[in-house]
Amino acid sequence: MAKNFRNTGEKYYQVIVIGAGMAGITAAYFLAKAGIEVLLLERGPYPGSKSISGGAVYSLPTRELLPDFWEEAPFERVLVDQQYWLMAERSAVKLGFTSLEMDNEPYNRLSIMRAVFDRWYAEKAVSAGAELLNSCKAEDLICENGRVSGVRASGSRQGDIRAGMVILAQGANPILAERAGLIKKTGASDMSLYVKEIIAFPEEVINERFNLTGNRGAVIGLLGEATAGLPGTGSIYTFKEHVGINVGVGVKTLTCKKLKISELIATLKGHPMVEPLLRGGTTVEYLAHMIPEGGFNAMPPLVFDGMVITGDSGGLVNGTHGINLAMYSGKFAADTALEAINRRDYSRRVLRGYRKKLEKSFILKDMRANREVPGLFQKNPTLFADYIGLVNSVSTHLSMVYPVSSRVKRKFIRHVVLNKQPLGKLLTDALKAVRVFR
Numbered sequence: 001m002a003k004n005f006r007n008t009g010e011k012y013y014q015v016i017v018i019g020a021g022m023a024g025i026t027a028a029y030f031l032a033k034a035g036i037e038v039l040l041l042e043r044g045p046y047p048g049s050k051s052i053s054g055g056a057v058y059s060l061p062t063r064e065l066l067p068d069f070w071e072e073a074p075f076e077r078v079l080v081d082q083q084y085w086l087m088a089e090r091s092a093v094k095l096g097f098t099s100l101e102m103d104n105e106p107y108n109r110l111s112i113m114r115a116v117f118d119r120w121y122a123e124k125a126v127s128a129g130a131e132l133l134n135s136c137k138a139e140d141l142i143c144e145n146g147r148v149s150g151v152r153a154s155g156s157r158q159g160d161i162r163a164g165m166v167i168l169a170q171g172a173n174p175i176l177a178e179r180a181g182l183i184k185k186t187g188a189s190d191m192s193l194y195v196k197e198i199i200a201f202p203e204e205v206i207n208e209r210f211n212l213t214g215n216r217g218a219v220i221g222l223l224g225e226a227t228a229g230l231p232g233t234g235s236i237y238t239f240k241e242h243v244g245i246n247v248g249v250g251v252k253t254l255t256c257k258k259l260k261i262s263e264l265i266a267t268l269k270g271h272p273m274v275e276p277l278l279r280g281g282t283t284v285e286y287l288a289h290m291i292p293e294g295g296f297n298a299m300p301p302l303v304f305d306g307m308v309i310t311g312d313s314g315g316l317v318n319g320t321h322g323i324n325l326a327m328y329s330g331k332f333a334a335d336t337a338l339e340a341i342n343r344r345d346y347s348r349r350v351l352r353g354y355r356k357k358l359e360k361s362f363i364l365k366d367m368r369a370n371r372e373v374p375g376l377f378q379k380n381p382t383l384f385a386d387y388i389g390l391v392n393s394v395s396t397h398l399s400m401v402y403p404v405s406s407r408v409k410r411k412f413i414r415h416v417v418l419n420k421q422p423l424g425k426l427l428t429d430a431l432k433a434v435r436v437f438r
C-alpha cells in the first residue's frame with residue numbers, strides 16, 4: 001500500500017508500472033524489493049490472462065535476474081529437442097539437435113504457459129511489496145509541466161493516479177505513448193501478426209508423438225510453406241499436457257496479399273507433416289497477438305521526462321524472442337528508477353541511464369548486430385520461399401534412386417538448382433546474407 005499522501009489526499013506512488021507482463025512484473029519486483037512504493041497496473045483480470053499462452057524462457061539469462069528460479073517457477077517441460085523444418089507443400093527438410101546436457105540444471109530453455117507463469121511472477125512482486133491492481137486499464141498518460149506524471153485509469157480503480165515516474169510496459173502496442181504524442185505508431189512493415197492455438201492432449205500422447213520421456217520437451221521451428229512462403233515463422237511447442245502451434249507474418253504482407261492469419265494456421269495444421277502431431281487434440285485456446293519485429297532500426301525513443309519504455313512497447317525483440325529482453329529491460333528500468341528516486345530527479349537527463357544500461361547489455365548489442373535482418377526479408381520477400389523450395393527439390397532428387405549413373409544424376413541436380421536460381425542470383429543472395437549475418 002502506498003504510504004505517501006500529498007496534501008490533496010490523493011495516493012502518490014514513487015513509480016507506476018503499466019502492464020503486468022514480463023517487463024512490467026520484473027520492474028515492479030525489483031523496485032518493491034528495494035522498498036519502493038510501486039503500483040503495477042494490469043488491464044486483464046490477472047497477469048498473463050491477456051498474454052498469449054506458451055513459449056519458452058531461456059534459463060541462463062533468466063537466472064542472472066532470478067537465481068535458481070526453476071526451483072519455484074511453474075514451468076512445463078525442459079526443452080532438450082530443437083528442430084527446424086524447412087517446409088515445402090509435401091516434404092520437409094528437418095534439421096535437429098537433441099541434447100540431454102540441457103536436461104540438467106541450469107537447463108537451457110523451459111516451456112511455460114504465460115497464464116500460469118506470469119501469475120506466479122506477479123505474486124512474487126506482490127510478496128516483495130508491490131501493489132498490483134488487476135482489471136485496471138491505463139487509459140492515458142498524465143503529462144504535466146512537460147513530463148509524464150501519472151496515469152488516468154479505468155476499471156477496478158478509476159481516475160488520476162500520480163507518481164514520480166512511469167514505466168511503460170504495455171506490450172506490443174504502446175498506444176499510451178503514441179496517444180500522448182511521445183512516439184510514432186509502429187509501421188505495418190515492422191509489425192507481425194501471430195496466431196496461436198493451444199491444443200490439449202494426454203501427456204503420454206505428447207511423449208509418444210514427439211519421442212519424449214518424462215518432462216523433456218521439444219520445439220520445432222517451422223519455415224517456408226508454414227507461412228505460405230511469406231517472410232515469417234511458425235513453431236510448435238510441447239507443454240505438459242498441451243501442444244502449442246503458432247504462425248506469424250508481417251502485417252503489411254498480410255494486407256498486400258489479402259491473407260487472413262486464421263487461414264494460414266488452418267492450412268499449417270493440415271500440412272501432412274504437422275497434422276499427425278495434432279490429430280485428435282482439443283483446442284483450448286486461440287489467440288492473436290502482435291510482435292514488433294522491426295528490430296533495432298524500428299525502435300522508438302525509450303526515455304522521456306518522467307517515463308521509460310520497456311519490453312515489446314520499446315520494440316525490444318530479437319527475431320521472435322522477447323521474454324528475456326523484456327525482463328532485462330524491466331530490471332534496467334527499475335535500477336534507473338532507483339537512481340532517479342535517490343537523486344529526486346525524474347528528468348530525461350537521469351533516466352537516460354536506462355538506455356545506457358541497455359546499450360551495455362547483450363540486448364542492444366545483439367539487436368544492433370542484427371539490425372539489417374528485418375530489412376533483408378522486407379526487401380527480398382521471396383527469399384524464404386525460393387531457397388526452402390530449392391533445398392526441398394534438391395533433397396528429393398538426392399533421395400530418389402534413378403536408373404542413371406551418379407554423374408548424370410549430379411548433372412541433373414545441378415540443372416535443377418540453376419534452373420530455379422541462376423548462378424548470378426545465388427551468389428548475390430549469398431553475399432547479401434553474409435553481409436547481414438556477419
Ligand SMILES: Cc1cc2nc3c(=O)[nH]c(=O)nc-3n(C[C@H](O)[C@H](O)[C@H](O)COP(=O)(O)OP(=O)(O)OC[C@H]3O[C@@H](n4cnc5c(N)ncnc54)[C@H](O)[C@@H]3O)c2cc1C
Nearest residue numbers: 019021022023043050055056138170171311312322323326
Ligand atoms: C505467438 C507468440 C509466441 C512467442 N513466443 C516467445 C518465446 O517462445 N520466447 C520469447 O522469448 N518470446 C516469445 N514471444 C514474445 C514475447 O511474448 C514478448 O516479447 C514478451 O511477452 C514481451 O513482454 P512485455 O512485458 O513487453 O509485454 P507483454 O508480456 O505482452 O505484457 C504486456 C502487459 O500489459 C498489459 N496492458 C496492456 N495495455 C495495458 C493498459 N493500458 N493498462 C494496463 N495493462 C495493460 C497487458 O494485458 C499485458 O499483460 C512470443 C510472442 C508471440 C506473439
